[in-house]
Amino acid sequence: MRGITKKIHLTLPIPTEEDCVSDQERIQRALKKQGVDAVLPLPILRKLYPFCTEENWDFTISLAYDGGQWTAVNLEPQDTTACHxxxxxxxxxxxxxxxxxxxxxxxxxxxxxxxxxxxxxxxxxxxxxxxxxxxxxxxxxxxxxxxxxxxxxxxxxxxxxxxxxxxxxxxxxxxxxxxxxxxxxxxxxxxxxxxxxxxxxxxxxxxxxxxxxxxxxxxxxYPGKANYLGGDIISGAIATRIYEKKELSLFFDIGTNGELIIGNREFLLCGAGAAGPALEGGSVKTGMRAVPGAVERVELKDGHFHLLTIGQKPPQGICGSGIVDMLAQLFLNGWISIQGKFLPEKSPLIHLEEEEYCVTYAPGLNFYQSDIDEFLKTKAAAVTMIYYMLELTGLPADEIGHFYMAGAFGAHISKESAVTIGMYPDVEREKLVPVGNSSLTGAQMLLLDRSILEYLDRIIETMEYVQFGAVDNFIHLMTAATAIPHTNLEQYPSVVDEMKRRGLLR
Amino acid sequence: MRGITKKIHLTLPIPTEEDCVSDQERIQRALKKQGVDAVLPLPILRKLYPFCTEENWDFTISLAYDGGQWTAVNLEPQDTTACHxxxxxxxxxxxxxxxxxxxxxxxxxxxxxxxxxxxxxxxxxxxxxxxxxxxxxxxxxxxxxxxxxxxxxxxxxxxxxxxxxxxxxxxxxxxxxxxxxxxxxxxxxxxxxxxxxxxxxxxxxxxxxxxxxxxxxxxxxYPGKANYLGGDIISGAIATRIYEKKELSLFFDIGTNGELIIGNREFLLCGAGAAGPALEGGSVKTGMRAVPGAVERVELKDGHFHLLTIGQKPPQGICGSGIVDMLAQLFLNGWISIQGKFLPEKSPLIHLEEEEYCVTYAPGLNFYQSDIDEFLKTKAAAVTMIYYMLELTGLPADEIGHFYMAGAFGAHISKESAVTIGMYPDVEREKLVPVGNSSLTGAQMLLLDRSILEYLDRIIETMEYVQFGAVDNFIHLMTAATAIPHTNLEQYPSVVDEMKRRGLLR
The missing domain is CATH 3.30.420.480 (Domain of unknown function (DUF4445))
Structure with missing residues (x-):
């Protein structure tokens, strides 16, 4: 491990008149032999006596790196290097x-x-x-x-x-x-x-x-790139190492805001935009956090819902991954149109409630037209960021080597469903990689590997930050992305195949 | 000035959406343009807002060097660079x-x-x-x-x-x-x-x-070399720049202890030893600090003392420079022998008091045989350090380009008297340079010139520290140096000339 901390066990010769360098230097020389130039700050200098004598010069020194130098931060008797x-x-x-x-x-x-x-x-x-x-x-x-x-x-x-x-x-x-x-x-x-x-x-x-x-x-x-592109995202980029790959990668972290980085070892573009709370179930009427009782998987077969809930509890609502499945299944079964509008003639489960169409997916639980609209807007915002950034690179979607989806949402949604509704690009499924809490992973990596610091600032500096708000045709692009999977069907060949197979398209 | 501190006045462009780097970076970039990489620590980061806005980005930043990097330590409105x-x-x-x-x-x-x-x-x-x-x-x-x-x-x-x-x-x-x-x-x-x-x-x-x-x-x-050779002496060595001269220099700081450094840009030897309080008037019965009323100059002419006191006050005692004059004058007038013993037949002012010879140099003020003995022991200790160190270099005394005498004592004693009693080597008088409080001078130099830090540690490392206590023939050498000016008269040609002129030697 070449992390930002060290513990080194020292057993030093006891000073004699022939070998009477200062305690400070005795320690610094021993550390230097192990390749570490370290500063001993005042609290440690004050601790040297009587500590070193009492411990017979057999102790462990803790060192912390501050980006420029190593500083001694603790002295403990004997060998405690295992407790690091x-x-x-x-x-x-x-x-x-x-x-x-x-x-x-x-x-x-x-x-x-x-x-x-x-x-x-x-x-x-x-x-x-x-x-x-x-x-x-x-x-x-x-x-x-x-x-x-x-x-x-x-x-x-x-x-x-x-x-x-x-x-x-x-x-x-x-x-x-x-x-x-x-x-x-x-x-x-x-x-x-x-x-x-x-x-x-x-x-x-x-x-x-x-x-x-x-x-x-x-x-x-972790340093950030801009106001909306903070250290959490940079940490995620480090976690996925997209900056060192030859292939084009896309890193996407979506929650209330969406942040993404696209690029490879040659270049990196990044951007951020508001996505809205829909992806976390926030604007869906029966939406809930991913806790026991939340519907997380939805299958619609032969006119009936087959649901999977977290903890196998009776369904109490639907969380993000359930919503994505729901939309994909409603669409693939022809219950909603390419614009995401309910087609009430397709199922008796679709009905009007307070002048709004909805589908009852579990006893007492409805999924509403407004839920769909809201979610598709969020999806459109997210997807548009991706396509807009891709467009800036001048590369087609199938050049994407890896599509890294950060966060709990990315970890739990079905890749197939996400592609179906056009939330993920339609690439080979193994290229779609959920990376979980990549901010945490990146933090852990840096704790354990300070060499990241050698290029971190440079990576951030070479990143180009795209202000989506400043993009002229962003609204136009978003409208196209509201459709399922997308107005431009050519970008979704596997979805088109499935639609054809199901007779939704000829 | 390339000191260890800086004050830099910044007038920075007010952030706009087109130029929206962080406040921290705005400042760091501006400093970098002036050649300074600076860290902004937490207290300064916390002060940035609302300070920068309120001051319209017109302020002065104070920077402190810590040997490795520059750290911002203060922000003040407008241009305060003059107050540095x-x-x-x-x-x-x-x-x-x-x-x-x-x-x-x-x-x-x-x-x-x-x-x-x-x-x-x-x-x-x-x-x-x-x-x-x-x-x-x-x-x-x-x-x-x-x-x-x-x-x-x-x-x-x-x-x-x-x-x-x-x-x-x-x-x-x-x-x-x-x-x-x-x-x-x-x-x-x-x-x-x-x-x-x-x-x-x-x-x-x-x-x-x-x-x-x-x-x-x-x-x-200031870093030290050893227990008895501390940062005060290293500072003095820096003040006199003996480490960069081609010629051989000797730096000597004498008080209760004597510390000296001898060398040039090729090598440096240093050592320290106890000298005793005699030089500061401490063991002389009528000795006193160099304050008003202290005899600081002594001339003995035609059998009479001619005294100069500090502040032209009536004499109350004798300080270090007075003692050196006293010894030289007693010796040159033949009132004391080469061994420093009173020759009572030479003057009626020399008399016995409580079984000890002494000379009355002012009303009620006697200078005793034991005072002389004590002082000569101290002188011998000091001089022996010098000769011993010179011997180690293998170079004769006349190779000394400069003999730097630090401290108040060195600043006030008469060079002639000091050479006469063998306290200073008998070299051309312009080579004898009193340097006053060279510790303070060295401290001031480093405050104003951090380039000293680039070689300070190396100088200390290359210095060889001589333990006088460990020297076998030190006592023998000291005995020879107790005589006035020295047992080995050849080393004091100008004193020999003066002795001959005065008929003390043939």
């Missing part, structure tokens, strides 16, 4: 997920998550931003809530593993630009307001204690 | 002297000094060391006293100049190894006890606030 821990964190606006890692082996010792305590100041991020705007006390509340969120997860991890945060050296955090501002205690109004020049995108390595964390070393925040 | 201040300090065990400098011009804006507050824990350094030894509360008392000493001088300088320490960026401190340990709050027993492996010799740049100083940036402590 660090954190990787994905600081989302909804959830904070942290992994505790064995920094010698890379083994994940524990993973825990909690809702972001910032939620008390607003469910959505904008409310929080306005709460803190130009009100230092409110900003401090939010900063404190952010820190407390971390402390809660640290405590959970300690319960799980017996390893406390004061035994951990450093932490890598991947978060969007707003989250990083709040973590640092900086006003984040800049993120959402013109001219979108935020206060910091690359705070680098910060002393953990200065941030309020009782870790020994540093907290590194 | 720093401190150079000579932390002696008796006195702390600090200069306040204009870091743009190098101008000395003020200089002040106070007695080291550590004195309350012991007049001499060993008492203080024992007070603190293995007693953390006592060590903390001494550390606190050290910091308070600085704060008192800062306050004096503020009274003199109106410039407070919170307006100063960084400080360079030259102090001996014990003083640096105490400043950092580290037990210093190691300095005086076998195996003489001290805890730190090169603490480097320390955060001023961590040390207890309200400065903006760092405190740099």
């Amino acid at each position: 821990y660090g954190y990787a964190a994905d600081l989302g606006s909804t959830t904070l997920v942290i992994r505790l890692l064995n920094c010698n082996t890379g083994e994940i010792l524990g993973e825990a998550s909690v809702y972001n305590h910032q939620i008390q100041f607003g469910e959505d991020i904008l409310t929080r931003i306005f709460h803190a705007k130009d009100q230092p006390e409110h900003l401090e509340q939010i900063r404190r809530a952010t820190v407390d969120t971390f402390l809660e997860v640290f405590a959970q991890l300690e319960n799980m593993t017996g390893i406390s945060c004061s035994e951990c050296i450093s932490m890598v955090v991947a978060g969007n630009t707003t989250m990083v501002h709040f973590l640092l205690g900086i006003d984040a109004f800049c993120v959402f307001s013109s001219p979108y020049a935020v206060h910091t995108l690359n705070p680098g390595f910060l002393c953990a204690r200065e941030l309020g964390f009782p870790l020994l070393g540093y907290v590194y925040c | 201040y720093g401190y150079a300090a000579d932390l002696g065990s008796t006195t702390l002297v600090i200069r306040l400098l204009n870091c743009n011009t190098g101008e000395i804006l003020g200089e002040a000094s106070v007695y080291n507050h550590q004195i309350q824990f012991g007049e001499d350094i060993l008492t203080r060391i024992f007070h603190a030894k293995d007693q953390p509360e006592h060590l903390e008392q001494i550390r606190r006293a050290t910091v308070d000493t600085f704060l008192e001088v800062f306050a004096q300088l503020e009274n003199m100049t109106g410039i407070s320490c919170s307006e100063c960026i960084s400080m360079v401190v030259a102090g001996n190894t014990t003083m640096v340990h105490f400043l950092l709050g580290i037990d210093a027993f190691c300095v005086f006890s076998s195996p003489y492996a001290v805890h730190t010799l090169n603490p480097g740049f320390l955060c001023a606030r961590e040390l207890g100083f309200p400065l903006l940036g760092y405190v740099y402590c």
